[in-house]
Amino acid sequence: MGMIEAILLTVITAATPLVLASIGELVTERTGVLNLGVEGMMVMGAAIAFAVTQMTGSPYIGILAGIAGGALFSLLFGFLTLTLVANQVATGLALTILGLGISGQIGEPYVGMSGTKLQPIVIPLLSDIPFLGPLLFKQDIIFYVSIALVLGVNWFLFKSRAGLKIRAIGDNHGSAHALGIHVIRTRYLAVMFGGACAGLAGAQLSLVYTPQWVENMSAGRGWIALALVVFASWRPWRLLAGGYLFGAVSISQLHAQAAGIHIPSQFLSALPYIATVVVLILISHNRRMTQINTPACLGKPFVPDR
Amino acid sequence: MKKIIIALTTSAAMLGFATAASAQDKTKICFIYVGSKTDGGWTQAHDIGRQALQAEFGDKIETPFLESVPEGPDAERAIERMARSGCALVFTTSFGFMDATIKVAAKFPDVKFEHATGFKTAPNVATYNSRFYEGRYIQGIIAAKMSQKGLAGYIASFPIPEVVMGINSFVHGAQSVNPDFKVKVIWANTWFDPGKEADAAKALIDQGVDILTQHTDTTAPMQVAAERGIKAFGQASDMIKAGPETQLTAIVDTWGAYYIKRTKAVLDGTWKSEQVWDGLKDGILTMAPYTNMPDDVKKLAEETEAKIRSGELHPFTGPIKKQDGSDWLADGAVSDDGTLLGMNFYIAGVDDQLPK
Numbered sequence: 313m314g315m316i317e318a319i320l321l322t323v324i325t326a327a328t329p330l331v332l333a334s335i336g337e338l339v340t341e342r343t344g345v346l347n348l349g350v351e352g353m354m355v356m357g358a359a360i361a362f363a364v365t366q367m368t369g370s371p372y373i374g375i376l377a378g379i380a381g382g383a384l385f386s387l388l389f390g391f392l393t394l395t396l397v398a399n400q401v402a403t404g405l406a407l408t409i410l411g412l413g414i415s416g417q418i419g420e421p422y423v424g425m426s427g428t429k430l431q432p433i434v435i436p437l438l439s440d441i442p443f444l445g446p447l448l449f450k451q452d453i454i455f456y457v458s459i460a461l462v463l464g465v466n467w468f469l470f471k472s473r474a475g476l477k478i479r480a481i482g483d484n485h486g487s488a489h490a491l492g493i494h495v496i497r498t499r500y501l502a503v504m505f506g507g508a509c510a511g512l513a514g515a516q517l518s519l520v521y522t523p524q525w526v527e528n529m530s531a532g533r534g535w536i537a538l539a540l541v542v543f544a545s546w547r548p549w550r551l552l553a554g555g556y557l558f559g560a561v562s563i564s565q566l567h568a569q570a571a572g573i574h575i576p577s578q579f580l581s582a583l584p585y586i587a588t589v590v591v592l593i594l595i596s597h598n599r600r601m602t603q604i605n606t607p608a609c610l611g612k613p614f615v616p617d618r
Numbered sequence: 619m620k621k622i623i624i625a626l627t628t629s630a631a632m633l634g635f636a637t638a639a640s641a642q643d644k645t646k647i648c649f650i651y652v653g654s655k656t657d658g659g660w661t662q663a664h665d666i667g668r669q670a671l672q673a674e675f676g677d678k679i680e681t682p683f684l685e686s687v688p689e690g691p692d693a694e695r696a697i698e699r700m701a702r703s704g705c706a707l708v709f710t711t712s713f714g715f716m717d718a719t720i721k722v723a724a725k726f727p728d729v730k731f732e733h734a735t736g737f738k739t740a741p742n743v744a745t746y747n748s749r750f751y752e753g754r755y756i757q758g759i760i761a762a763k764m765s766q767k768g769l770a771g772y773i774a775s776f777p778i779p780e781v782v783m784g785i786n787s788f789v790h791g792a793q794s795v796n797p798d799f800k801v802k803v804i805w806a807n808t809w810f811d812p813g814k815e816a817d818a819a820k821a822l823i824d825q826g827v828d829i830l831t832q833h834t835d836t837t838a839p840m841q842v843a844a845e846r847g848i849k850a851f852g853q854a855s856d857m858i859k860a861g862p863e864t865q866l867t868a869i870v871d872t873w874g875a876y877y878i879k880r881t882k883a884v885l886d887g888t889w890k891s892e893q894v895w896d897g898l899k900d901g902i903l904t905m906a907p908y909t910n911m912p913d914d915v916k917k918l919a920e921e922t923e924a925k926i927r928s929g930e931l932h933p934f935t936g937p938i939k940k941q942d943g944s945d946w947l948a949d950g951a952v953s954d955d956g957t958l959l960g961m962n963f964y965i966a967g968v969d970d971q972l973p974k
Contacts, residue, residue: 315824315825318820318824319821319824322817322820322821322824325817326813326817329813416654416656420656423656423657423658424656424658424837424859424860425859426837426841426859426860429845517812517813521812521813521816522812522813522815522816522836522838522841523841524812524836524837524838524841524860526657526658526810526812526836526837527653527654527656527657528654528810529812529813529836531808531810531811531812531813531814532811533813562814562817563817563821566804566806566814566817566818566821567821567824567825569803569804569805569821570771570802570804570821570822570825571825572802572969572970572971574971574973576973577805577807577973578807578973581807
C-alpha cells in the first residue's frame with residue numbers, strides 16, 4: 313500500500329462523520345431551523361451505538377440504534393423549539409450539554425472495553441480497480457451511506473417537490489404557511505433527519521473510527537460539522553468537498569509533523585474554522601449570493617396565527 | 619416532559635448530595651476531578667487512589683468528590699463548596715486548578731489543600747507530582763531493544779515541561795541502547811480526542827515507525843497499533859485490555875499510597891505544606907507488567923527499574939547536550955528538579971523541532 317493511498321484512507325475515515333453530521337444539519341437548516349446540538353446528538357449516537365453493539369454483538373443493530381437514538385434525542389429539541397417556541401440557539405447549546413452528560417451515563421459500563429470494528433463490505437469487481445478500488449469500494453457501510461445521503465439530499469432538495477417545499481419554508485415560513493404547507497410538521501421531520509444523521513455519525517466514531525467508548529469522544533466534531541454547513545453555503549456538493557477538505561487538512565498536518573515538516577500545528581488545527589470565516593466573509597460580500605443560498609428564516613421562530 | 623425534568627433534577631440533586639451527607643465523627647477527605655472518573659486515564663487513576671484511601675481507613679473517613687470540574691472560574695466555586703462543606707483535606711487533581719486552589723485556600727486557613735502537578739504553595743497548600751519521566755526512560759530502553767527499524771512514534775499533547783521532559787527521557791533511554799535511535803513526534807494539541815489520536819497513530823505507522831508511545835489520554839493509539847500489528851506503550855492506566863498482544867508496558871499512576879500517607883498525616887495532626895515529587899521508589903507510579911517482549915529485554919527493563927528505584931540511576935545523568943549543541947549536564951552530573959519542572963528544550967538526539 314502506497315503512502316498516498318494510506319493517507320487517503322485515513323482522510324476518508326476522518327471526513328465521513330463530518331459529512332454525515334453536516335448533511336443532516338444542512339437539511340434541518342434548509343427548513344429554517346438552527347440546531348446547535350449536533351455535538352450532543354452525535355455523542356449520544358456514539359454511546360448508544362456502542363452500548364447496543366456490545367449487548368447484541370451486532371454492529372449493524374448498533375448502527376440502527378445510534379440512528380434512532382440521535383433522532384429521538386433531536387425530538388426533544390424539536391418539541392422545545394417548534395412546539396414551545398423556545399430560543400433555538402439556547403436550546404441547541406443545552407442539547408449539546410445534556411447529550412454529553414447523558415451519553416456519559418449510558419456509556420459508563422462500557423468504558424475501557426475494546427469494541428467490535430465494523431467490517432468493510434468489499435464490492436466485487438469494482439474493488440479490483442487499481443488505487444481507487446481499495447479506497448472507494450472496500451469500505452464499511454457507513455461510508456457508502458454517507459455518499460448516498462449527499463447524492464440523495466442533493467436530488468431531494470433541488471429536484472423533488474418536497475424539497476421545494478422545504479426550501480420554501482426555510483426562505484419564508486409565513487408564505488409557505490399561507491400556501492398550506494405544514495411548516496411545523498416539516499420542520500419536525502427535518503430536525504429528526506438531522507438527529508438521525510448525527511446519530512449515524514456518532515456510530516461511525518464508536519464503531520469504525522475508534523472502536524471504543526470514551527466520554528466526550530466526539531471531541532468537537534459536531535461544531536466542525538456546523539461550520540461545514542456554512543462553509544458549504546447550504547449546498548450538498550460543496551459540503552461533500554468541504555468535508556473531505558477539512559479531513560485532508562487535519563490528516564496532512566499530522567503527516568507533515570511526522571515527516572519533520574514544521575508548520576505550526578495549532579494554526580492547522582484552527583484551519584477549518586478560519587476557512588469558514590473566510591467563506592462567510594466572501595458570501596456576505598455579495599448580497600445576491602447571500603440571498604440565494606442562505607435560508608432567510610434560519611433561526612427564526614414560527615408561530616402560526618390561527 | 620415534566621417527568622423528564624423531575625427525573626433530571628432529582629438525579630442532579632442526588633449527584634450533588636449523595637456524597638455530601640455528613641456524619642460528624644468522620645473526617646472528610648475531598649477530591650476535585652477535571653474529568654469523568656471513568657475516563658480510562660488520568661482521572662480514573664485518581665479515583666482508584668481515592669478508593670484505595672477509603673478502603674484503608676474504612677469508617678473513619680469519607681471521600682466525597684466532584685467530577686468533570688472545568689478548569690477556570692467554575693473550579694474556584696467547586697473547591698470553595700468543598701471547603702465550606704467541612705472537608706479537612708482537599709485534593710485538587712489537575713494542573714489548571716492551581717490558582718483557584720491558592721485563592722480558596724487563603725479564605726479557609728483551617729482546611730488543608732493538596733494540588734497535583736502544580737508549583738504554587740501556601741502554608742495550607744501542598745503540591746504533589748509523579749516522576750513520570752522515570753517510566754519513560756525504561757520505555758525508551760525497551761523501544762530501542764524491540765524496534766527493528768530503530769524508529770519510534772511519539773504522540774505528544776502540548777509542549778509543556780511535563781511532556782517535553784517525557785520525550786527527552788524516552789529518547790535518552792533509547793539512545794543509551796542504540797545511539798542511532800530516532801523518534802518521530804506528532805503534537806496532537808489535545809489531551810483527549812480519540813479520533814485525532816488514532817489518526818496520529820496511523821500517520822506515524824504509515825511513515826514507518828514500528829513502536830508507538832503516547833502522552834495523550836485515550837486507548838485509541840493502542841487500538842491502532844494492535845490493528846496494524848506493531849507494539850506500543852500505555853499511558854496513565856494499564857491499557858492491556860486495548861492491546862493484549864500489543865502493550866509492552868504502561869506507566870500507571872498509582873496515587874493511592876500517597877493519598878493514604880497524607881490522610882494519615884492529617885489524622886495525626888502532623889500535616890505540613892510540602893512540595894512532593896515522588897517516583898517509582900515511592901510507589902506513586904508503577905510499571906504495568908512487561909509483556910510481549912523476549913526475556914532478555916524484560917530482564918533489562920526490570921534491572922533498569924530496580925536501579926531507578928534504588929537511586930543508583932537517574933534518567934537525566936550527564937553527559938547530555940542540548941539539541942542546539944550547547945552543554946547541559948557534565949559527565950556524571952544529575953539534573954536538578956527545578957530544570958526538569960521548567961524543561962523547555964530538547965536534548966541532543968531528538969529529531970523534532972519544539973513548537974514555540
